[in-house]
Amino acid sequence: MKKFMNQPATVVDDYLRGLAGAHRSIVEWDSENRVLQRRDGPSKAKVGLVGGGGSGCEPTHTGFVGYGMLDAAAPGQIFTSPGPNQIVAATRRANQGKGVLHVIKNFTGEVMNFGMAEEILYFEDIDVAQVIVNDDVSIPDDGETAGRRGLGATVFVEKIAGAAAEQGYDLASVKALAERVIARSGTFSVGLSSCTSPARGKPVYELGDAEMDLGIGISGEPGRERVPLGTAQETADIMANEVLSDLAPPQGAELLMLVNGMGGTPHQELYLLAGELAEAAISRGFSVERQLVGSFVTSLDQAGAAVTFLQLDDELKRLWDAPVETVALRWGR
């Protein structure tokens, strides 16, 4: 295993110490409660936003704490949900008297632990609501599984709900908006390699030299199908088709597109793929109005990429464009 790390047991703490040290004006790391929180609260009380989940998917959620996105994040150990007490602490920190929204990715452990935290919080004077992000179109939406995983749409939900909260929307409106983003988003992921977790020290699985893995997760889960590695154009065509046939936006719909690297795929390849994905969407009769390209919802050092499309409307576009100042997203401020 070749990683910049000290020892497996301290990876998450060492990372958070580095992150908080590098961005002292934006975030602080409460190592006792294991909460990464905004350094400065907002100028007036607003709905609080909390995200959380297993580590290894950085900058989700820790890189999204700050003005216009999350008030606090609860990072678990690698590929492991944060505990209920940690989520409770993050919620208390985020609470400003206007209620708190939990943004949960649809993974069994995360859904369970957020639920337990909400039971604990039920006896406190904090109004808590939740949304479950489940945008992974590679999993059938048929009630036979734990459902679709939460992937790239998490970035859209946290950005758009965060902007709405900053602009004074109330808890019910922020939650409804987050649910609209989830309903209008879909993601499909392609792996070119497995990933190596610090504790295990070797790749989770092996993938052939000329194979790509369709429908991977973000915790080292293999995909649903292995196919020969194609050109970027062929791969983009598969990815766009999977998402857009499932999402089925009306012809001419305006889309927000995230082209997301899994951690080990560089800038050059992601933008190259983004060019092909944009053409694939345009050739199907859609308009790609906004793009975000980079590694935002990752799986440690895995090589691969995912596309997320969101069908925009005027309100979603305005909130997407609103100022944000976090470690990983920063514009307009």
Next chain:
Amino acid sequence: MKKFMNQPATVVDDYLRGLAGAHRSIVEWDSENRVLQRRDGPSKAKVGLVGGGGSGCEPTHTGFVGYGMLDAAAPGQIFTSPGPNQIVAATRRANQGKGVLHVIKNFTGEVMNFGMAEEILYFEDIDVAQVIVNDDVSIPDDGETAGRRGLGATVFVEKIAGAAAEQGYDLASVKALAERVIARSGTFSVGLSSCTSPARGKPVYELGDAEMDLGIGISGEPGRERVPLGTAQETADIMANEVLSDLAPPQGAELLMLVNGMGGTPHQELYLLAGELAEAAISRGFSVERQLVGSFVTSLDQAGAAVTFLQLDDELKRLWDAPVETVALRWGR
């Protein structure tokens, strides 16, 4: 080889098409002249800034075109300098009547081709100056080699000189400032893997499973020494020592630190390493005033990282903090 690409011959064009499509409000790609240029010119005439070099090091230089940094970039083929005509075209595009500064990384081909472009431009009514970035402390500064390579300090030079140009500094002042940044910067790089170029299709060299490579370049050059892979703390100690003993800032000096990924190293590892590097600098009696952590001067899909330290002063700090709006750096605007 596992990359998102169509064919080796079109990688650079396909990438630039994707980049320009994703950021239509910031840049445009002139495929005929092979120049990536600012979409909107500045509101009033200023000194123009041009960067250029082999591709494969993205987002250098293409990701740094926009408000507060470069006016135009000339990207060559992978690990190959842009041609003189391409640099001439970029310079004409950047020229607003106040002169143009060429930011050149110290690689033989780039120095030569920028020099040839400057000879051609000598007969035009454009005042051209150049600076050569040579911050790689892994190479002895003894006149026996082609000199130190230009690495992470390129980001500092383009950002700080770009802010000065935007604020109305004249050509001589922008050049003097860029030279001050270069003189006060040093970089040391560590590789955990080789990289794979699209044309070659396999790693440039092999590195043992438990080795790291000290003093690598950004075009697949191996390092000067292979040592056993250490902990992040041990590695940070080597890196900080190499740069700070060479740069020798006075005790208590304020530093800007770039922790730069080589392309295949994820966010989590870079911030973890940044935490150790900041501690290494602080323990040597310096103050780490600003940090930039991410993959900015890369070598395709190589795993590894570099640290660049710049000894700040008030003017450099003010210009570093000034607003910027490019693909890869964006704040305050």
